[in-house]
Amino acid sequence: MTDKKDNQETPKSLNFIEQMVEKDIQEGRNNGRIQTRFPPEPNGYLHIGHAKAICMDFGIAEKYNGTCNLRFDDTNPSKEEVEYVDAIQEDIQWLGYKWDKICFTSEYFQQLWDLAVQFIKDGKAYIDEQSSDEMAKQKGTPTEAGTASPFRSRPMEESLKLFEKMNTGEIPEGAMVLRAKIDMAASNMHFRDPIMYRVVNHPHHRTGTTWKAYPMYDFAHGQSDYFEGVTHSLCTLEFEVHRPLYNWYIDQFANSDYRPYQTEFNRLNITYTVMSKRKMLQLVQEGLVTGWDDPRMPTIGGLRRRGYTPASIHSFIDKIGYTKYEALNDVSLLESSIREDLNEKATRVSAVIDPIKLILTNYPEDQVEMMEAVNNPGDETAGKHEIPFTKELYIERNDFMEDAPKKFFRMTIDKEVRLKSAYIIKCTGCKKDEAGNITEVYAEYDPQTKSGMPESNRKVKGTIHWVSVEHSLPAEVRIYDRLFNVENPSEEKETDFRDLLNPDSLIVNTAARVEPWLKNAKHMENFQFQRTGYFNIDPDSTADKLVFNKTVGLKDSWTKKNS
C-alpha cells in the first residue's frame, strides 16, 4: 500500500480549461490575474453534479494562485430560500473548499438598475407591455426571424418612467418587462431582444420588498462577474449559446482593459442517477425520500450520509475529467472511488446482517474468550481490537449451506471453515423447523487452532465472520439500493420519473446484530467489513442504527444512520 505512493506519478495532463488558464497567464490576459466564482442559485441542495463545478471553480483558483468567490445567484426570489443558502455553504465546506468572499447577486441590484437605466438612455432598451404569449409569437423560431414589438420604438423618456414604475409595486407581474434592443432576426435566439428585467412580487430572502423589478440571469450574470473582477467565468455547456449575449452586455458598458471570459465544460451525468433539482425537490416534497440528504439522493448531503468521504468525491471528479463532450458516466466509477478511499482508511468491524445461530458443541458453556482482530489489514499502525467469543455465535445465514456445490468455500456439513480471528471449526450438522428452514447450525471447534497458534496456519479454504450471541446488539438495518432502476433516467424525459423509482431502494431489516464494541466506537468515522462491504458512521448520527448500503462498497456496505 505504501509503495503505491513510491511509484513516480506521471504528471497528470491538464484539462482544456487548465490549458486555457495557463495560456491566459502566459499571455498576460487580465494582467495574469485569476479569479473564478461558484454561482449557485439558492433554490435547492447541492448535488454531485455541483461538486464537479465546485472542484473546477475552486480548484482553478487554488492551483493558479487565484481567488474564488461563492456567489449566490439570487435573482428570482420566488424560488429561493435561506435554508438553501445555509446548506450550500455547509456542503462546500464539507468538500474542503474555502471561498475568498461570499456574495450575492442581490448586492449588485442597485448597480444593475443604474446600468439598465443607462441602457434605456442610450436607446438600447425599451419597456415592452406585451404578454409573454405575444412576445413568444413574435420571437420567431430558430429557423425563422422574429418580428419587432410594437413598443420597440417607444421614446426613451417613456421607457424610463415605466421602468421606475416597474419597481414601485404599481405594475403587476407580467404586465411589462424591460427588453434590450438588439436584433429580432439574429440567428442566436438570445439576441432577439432579450428580457433584462421583469416584475416579481414575491419578497426576496435578503432584500425583502425593496425591489419589485428583478434582473434576468443574462443581464445579471456577466455584469456581476465584471463588478466582482472575475476573470474566468466557468459554467456548463448549456450556457454556450448565452456566451455571445454575455459578451454583448459587457461590451456595452465596460471600458477598462479588464473583462471576464466565459468558458463552458460538460456537466455531470451518471447512470441510474437523476440530478434534476426539480425532480429532487419533488421527491422531497412528496415524501418519497426522507429529505434532501436521504442517503439515496445524489446530493452532497445524501452521499455524505451514505458513507462517501470528501476525498472519494474529489478522486471521482478527478477521474471523470472536463471536456465538451456530453458524457454519461458509469456509476461504478463513483462507487470505485469510495471503495478505494475506504479500503485505505476504514477500520474493519464485524457485523452479521442476516443471522443464524451457530453452536460450538464442544466449547465450554460459560467461557468467554477475547479474540484479537486487526483494524485494517493494509495498515499495521491502525491497531487491533478485541471481540468476545462464546459457545453460541451468529453467522450469516448464507455462509452455511446444507447441500453445497463444489465451489462453495464456506460452511457445510463435515467440512472445516475458519472463524475469522478465532478458531477453525468443523460443521457437524444443523436443525430445522417443520417447514424445513434451518434454525441452528452445529460445529466442533479445534482448540489448537486459535489465531496465532502454530496449528492455526493450517490451510482452510473458507473464512467466515461471526458475533457472540450473548454480546451482540440488535440494530435496525436499512438496505439501500439505487433510487432509480433505469440506466439512464434522463432518456425517460417524457415519463413520470416516479415510475422509474426502484421499489427496492430502501429495505429495512431489523434482524441484524452488531458486535458490542461498535457502540462505543463513536470516534471512528469509517468502518469496513471485508466480504460484506464498507461501514460508515454518519457523523450526524446519535442513535445506534445501522444503514446497509448496497451500492457502495464491494457488494454491500453499511452506514450508521440517525433515526
Place this chain on the structure above:
RNA sequence: UGUCUCAUGGUGUAAUGGUAGCACUGCAGUUUUUGGUACUGCCUGUCAAGGUUCGAAUCCUUGUGAGACAACCA
C-alpha cells in the same frame, strides 16, 4: 430544414503532426485469516469517405450521428 457545440474500447478520459495510453467495468491467474485487498495478464477503440503530408485521432472538405438554443428560470 437556422446558429452553436461535440464525436477515441462497454463507460469516461489522455495523446495538441511522430509507438493510440490511463482509469472504471468485464474475464482469467497468483497471493490471502473472508470469495475482499494487493499484484499480473487478457478482451475491446480513433464515426464514415475523400484530401494535405515522409507521417493524421490530430489539419482541410464533405457526409453521418448526438446535444444545446424559441422561460417574465438559472
